[in-house]
Amino acid sequence: MKEQRQATRYNDLSSVTGRFAPSPTGPLHAGSLVAALGSYLFAKRDGGRWLLRIEDLDTPRVVPGCVDDILRTLEALGFGWDDEIVFQSRRAGAYQAALERLTAGGSVYPCGCSRAEIARASSAPHDGDDEVPYPGTCRRGLPPGKPARAWRVRVGSEPVRFRDAVMGERAYDLAAACGDFVVRRADRIFAYQLAVVVDDEWQGVNQVVRGVDLLGSTPRQIHLQRLLGFPVPEYAHLPLVTAPGGGKLSKRDSAVSLATGRQLSDEGGALLAAALAFLGQPIPADAARLPGRELLARAVAAFDPALIPRTGGAFPT
Numbered sequence: 001m002k003e004q005r006q007a008t009r010y011n012d013l014s015s016v017t018g019r020f021a022p023s024p025t026g027p028l029h030a031g032s033l034v035a036a037l038g039s040y041l042f043a044k045r046d047g048g049r050w051l052l053r054i055e056d057l058d059t060p061r062v063v064p065g066c067v068d069d070i071l072r073t074l075e076a077l078g079f080g081w082d083d084e085i086v087f088q089s090r091r092a093g094a095y096q097a098a099l100e101r102l103t104a105g106g107s108v109y110p111c112g113c114s115r116a117e118i119a120r121a122s123s124a125p126h127d128g129d130d131e132v133p134y135p136g137t138c139r140r141g142l143p144p145g146k147p148a149r150a151w152r153v154r155v156g157s158e159p160v161r162f163r164d165a166v167m168g169e170r171a172y173d174l175a176a177a178c179g180d181f182v183v184r185r186a187d188r189i190f191a192y193q194l195a196v197v198v199d200d201e202w203q204g205v206n207q208v209v210r211g212v213d214l215l216g217s218t219p220r221q222i223h224l225q226r227l228l229g230f231p232v233p234e235y236a237h238l239p240l241v242t243a244p245g246g247g248k249l250s251k252r253d254s255a256v257s258l259a260t261g262r263q264l265s266d267e268g269g270a271l272l273a274a275a276l277a278f279l280g281q282p283i284p285a286d287a288a289r290l291p292g293r294e295l296l297a298r299a300v301a302a303f304d305p306a307l308i309p310r311t312g313g314a315f316p317t
């Protein structure tokens with residue numbers, strides 16, 4: 001009942017609704033701070049709402065205590081969210097319903113292939129880390145005697161196009177990039193792609209701002225939105241924070257593991273100022289001494305998305 005009320009209320013709103021959707025697999029780090037700040041600035045610049053969603057769907061990867069840590073950190077930095085926090089771990093019913101709709105419409109089918117079989121069947125050259133496009137083995141039905149492992153959604157041959165507010169015009173050929181992709185995994189966990197689309201629609205999110213590492217997920221999410229008849233949000237992908245010497249940020253580098261409590265209320269201004277600098281935004285002269293809430297309000301007033309760089313780099317400390 002509660003879910004229905006909430007959906008109706010959100011869908012009535014025509015103004016901007018943005019969100020920050022951290023996965024509780026570790027404490028907030030420089031990259032997630034940039035995503036939190038960027039999504040907040042975009043949403044608040046137009047007087048919109050900013051929601052929080054905890055993406056704790058992948059239960060084996062959730063680190064105990066992490067949700068509290070993230071929430072206290074955000075609070076200590078001065079962030080405030082505009083509605084109840086949504087937890088993906090409590091939303092299995094909604095994901096199941098969406099999966100059933102897709103299956104009934106013929107868009108989703110069971111797949112019996114293991115990772116190794118997909119790699120063997122694929123003609124495309126690839127190295128260990130790259131996703132191998134699914135060759136379509138089970139598209140016309142499971143081979144006899146093979147049980148279903150995962151569920152996949154069919155992709156079309158038309159490129160998916162969208163305009164990203166930071167990265168510009170994009171076009172993706174999903175068939176070449178990933179092929180029919182997984183919406184429910186072999187371990188029965190609903191895939192991130194499906195959960196995000198279902199939750200963004202349910203929360204009335206019409207603006208998605210996040211790290212550019214998720215840019216390639218966007219055409220998959222748009223594909224699902226179209227199949228489900230959901231509106232497509234505005235997208236903005238932010239440059240990625242890299243390790244000091246370049247390359248991917250590791251757990252150790254990310255030890256901007258924003259310690260909570262007193263220390264943060266002392267250092268919060270400096271951290272926010274660093275995140276603002278990373279996003280190319282002007283920094284108030286007395287930033288480091290301002291309470292987080294005040295600094296955020298000034299940053300919203302001065303926010304200019306055109307200043308966000310397209311390329312990432314190390315977090316300024």
Ligand code: GLU
Nearest residue numbers: 021022023055196210214
């Ligand atoms: N939960 C994802 C992450 O922490 C973000 C998902 C999203 O913003 O769509 O990387």
